[in-house]
Amino acid sequence: xxxxxxxxxxxxxxxxxxxxxTSPNDHEQRMLQRAVHDTxxxxxxxxxxxxxxxxxxxxxxxxxxxxxxxxxxFVGRNIFE
Numbered sequence: 001x002x003x004x005x006x007x008x009x010x011x012x013x014x015x016x017x018x019x020x021x022t023s024p025n026d027h028e029q030r031m032l033q034r035a036v037h038d039t040x041x042x043x044x045x046x047x048x049x050x051x052x053x054x055x056x057x058x059x060x061x062x063x064x065x066x067x068x069x070x071x072x073x074f075v076g077r078n079i080f081e
Contacts, residue, residue: 018069
């Protein structure tokens with residue numbers, strides 16, 4: 001696996017630095033809206049499904065602009081209960 005290259009090796013013990021949200025506690029994804037403007041993050045993990053799609057307008061444009069990897073979590077199993 002290649003090094004990220006964003007910060008160079010610098011003797012660190014990890015390859016990629018990421019951040020994840022806690023969707024049940026932050027439905028509006030306010031933490032990620034602030035975090036994607038910080039140049040330290042190389043990947044974000046966030047909730048995104050057919051009932052929770054705020055990220056399309058508020059997060060994804062910034063992850064694309066800042067070249068931040070995106071990992072989507074959640075399935076739609078609990079939305080019909």
